[in-house]
Amino acid sequence: MPKTQVTTTELHTPNGVFSQATTIEATGRLVFVSGMTARRPDGSIAGVGDVREQTRQVCENVRAAVRAAGGTMADVCRVDVYVRNMEDFARIHEIRAQYFAEPLPASTMVEVSKLAHPDYLIEINAIAVVP
Template identity: 30%
Template structure:
C-alpha cells in the first residue's frame, strides 16, 4: 500500500504530486525547490538551505534522523556552482553521507529556481 503525504509547513504544491510517498518502509521525498519560499529569488546557497530545511522538517515529522537518508538526487542549473553548497551539504548530513547523484539541468518550473533536491529515506 502506498501512502501519499502533504506536510504542513512546507510550501504549497502547485502541481499533480505530493510532498512524499511511503511504501515498504521507505519514504520517497519529491523534488523540493525554493518555490514559494523567501529564498525563491535568492542565490544557490540560500535556495539550497531552504530545501534542506524542508527535508529536515519532513525528517522531523517522520521521527527520522539524517542518518536515515539513503539517497539524494540534486538537480542544479549550473554545475560549476557546486562549490558554493558543498560545505553546506557536509554540515547538513552531520557525518552520515548518503548515496547521491548530481545532475545539471537546463531549467526548472520557474526561472528563479536554481536547484531541486529529492530524497529517499529509510523508515
C-alpha cells in the same frame, strides 16, 4: 538501524558531501521525499539568485519532510540533486556539509536547463529509511 558508508580504492574518493555507496538495513519505513525546492512555508522563494541560501532552504525542506515521517537527516540514504549550474557544486556542498554527517548518503548531481520555476537554482529529492 545502522547506515554504512561504502568505500573502495577501486573508485575515486568523492569530491563532495556524499559516499561512493551507502548500505542500510531496511528494517523500517522507506520515505520517498519529492523534489524539494527553495520554497518557504509561506510560498515565497528563499535566496533568489543565491545558490547557498536556496540550498539551505532546500535542505531545511528535506529535513522537515523526513521529520514529519518520524526521521532525521541521519536516516537519509540517497539524494538526487538537480542544479541549474554545475559550477555551483562547491557552494552547494559547503551547505550540504551542515546537514549531512558521516555516514553520508549516496548522491547524484545533474545540471538541468530548467526547473519548475525560473527562480529555482536547485532541487533535491531524497530517500530515507526511518526506524
